[in-house]
Amino acid sequence: MGQPAAAVMEIGLRVLGLGLWGAVLLQSTLGGRLDLLLRADFHPLVGGSGVLLLGLALLDLGLTLSGRRARSMGPVLGQRRRQLVWLLAAGCALAVLALPPNPSFANLAANRPSEQLEEPELSFVLPPAQRSLTDWVRLLRSQPDPALHAGDPVRISGFVLPQPGDRPQLARLLVRCCLADATPVGLAVRWPPGRQPRADQWLELQGVMGVERHGEQLRNVVIPRRITPIRRPARPLEP
Known part of the structure; x- marks a missing residue:
């Protein structure tokens, strides 16, 4: 392959790579996929980046069609290396489009420390049934006496998070930015006899808050009276 042909191929691969990654970011933003990965505050940044990448791809394509791009390309050996890079970039983008990420919150939470959670001061406390x-x-971390909340009505939802040596919790993921900094928070649940919820299953629990002994201490535990399987929320991450 001569140098002009190699230059044109490199440009074509670069346009393809930029365009596909732009499409990935835009599709993720408009299709709701980002709700599984990133806080909503950052969604416009991702969408804007997708528009920018598509714009760069169109600009590159326009310069190529006008004949002003190929003359500035480097040696053929360097072109082949760059072609491989852009081909890999395009392949990765196609893989993301074809196989969108579907993260396991339970697996992620099992590898994230919950002790890093920074608790804000509570200036207003919702009624029990609205929490x-x-x-x-x-609330339980700011008021650690379990007896204060015994008998309060509870209506919560979350995913099932297995606990080594203990019953599974019902949990949520708190994020500052994205899944990379996610912090799991969960509540102990006294599941009905014979009921073994599976990891990652999303449930809504209605019941009351109880108290039980856990090791050397007392802790609050949700005593469910009604357990309802639900779909994963469109925005499962909480700030």
Whole structure:
């Protein structure tokens, strides 16, 4: 392959790579995929990056069609290396489009320390029946006496998080930015006899808050009276 032909191929691969990654970012933003990976505050940044990549691809294509790009290309050996890089980039983008990520929250939470959670000061406490799982976790950590909340009604939702040496919890993931900094928070649940929920299953629990002994200490535990399987929420990550 001569140098002009190699230069044209490199440009074509670069345009393809930029365009496909731009399409990945835009599809992820518009299709709701980012809700599984990233806080909503950052979604416009991803969508804007996708538009920028598509714009660069169109600009590169326009310069190529006008005949002003190929004359500036380097040696054929360097072109072949760059062709391979852009071919790999395009292949990765196609793989993401064809096989979108579907993260396991339970597997991720099992490898993330919950002790890193920084608790804000509670300036307002919702009525028990209106508290989310995260609201309950923050409240119980700020008021550690389990007896204070015994008998309160509970209605929460989350995913099942197995606990080594203990019953599975119902949990959520808190994020500052994305799944990379996710912190799991969960509540102990006294599951009905014979009920063994599977990891990653999303459930809604309605019941009351109870107290039980766990090792040398007392802790709060959700006593469910109704367990309802639900779909994973469109936005499962919480700030």
